[in-house]
Amino acid sequence: MKWNWGTGIVLGMIGFIAFIMFMVITMLTDSDYDHDLVTENYYAKEMAYQDEIDQEKRLESLSKKINGKRTKEGWLIEFPEEINEINSSGTVFLYRPSNQKLDIQFDLKLSGSHLLIPDNKLVDGRWNITIEWTTKDNDYLYKESILY
Known part of the structure; x- marks a missing residue:
């Protein structure tokens, strides 16, 4: 050849x-x-997006802003005084963009008007925290991206 x-x-x-x-x-x-996909039911979630916007806008009616900070024990989220364990129920979802296997979801359990996410549940890196709860027949939605 x-x-x-x-x-x-x-x-x-x-x-x-x-x-x-x-x-x-x-x-x-x-x-x-x-x-990993961001969400499995993308189109169904998109249809309910206006409800999420309304729930996030209700956060402005609270007496103070929700603050989150890193402590020795984990990630501490401070809610306003009117949000407490007696009148609030909801869920907390921790989304890890880089690995779906690390995603965590649990019921909202406040201590006074504080929520502590323990250090042993969080791996260093970026997390998206979504907290949905109901207080006095009002639905609220809090979203935050953190670097832990």
Whole structure:
């Protein structure tokens, strides 16, 4: 077989295509490269988005802003005085953008008007905290992105 420019270009293209196909198959089948969706029911959640906007706007009617800070024990969220364990119930969702397996959801359990997320539940990095609760027939939604 005679080697010329045409043969070299064709073999180079075949090698490049084989390399790209190898990389695509590796990325799709290897569990180290999982690609998690932000939410499974994206369209259903989108339809309820206006309710979320209304719940977030109700936060402005509270006596003071909700503050979160890192402490030795974990992440401490301070609510206004009118939000306490007696008149509030809801859920807390901790979303880890880089790894769906680290996501955590639990019931809202306030201590006075404070919520402590223990240090052992949080891994260093970025977290999105979403707290939904009901107080006196009003629904509220608090969202915050933190670097822990």
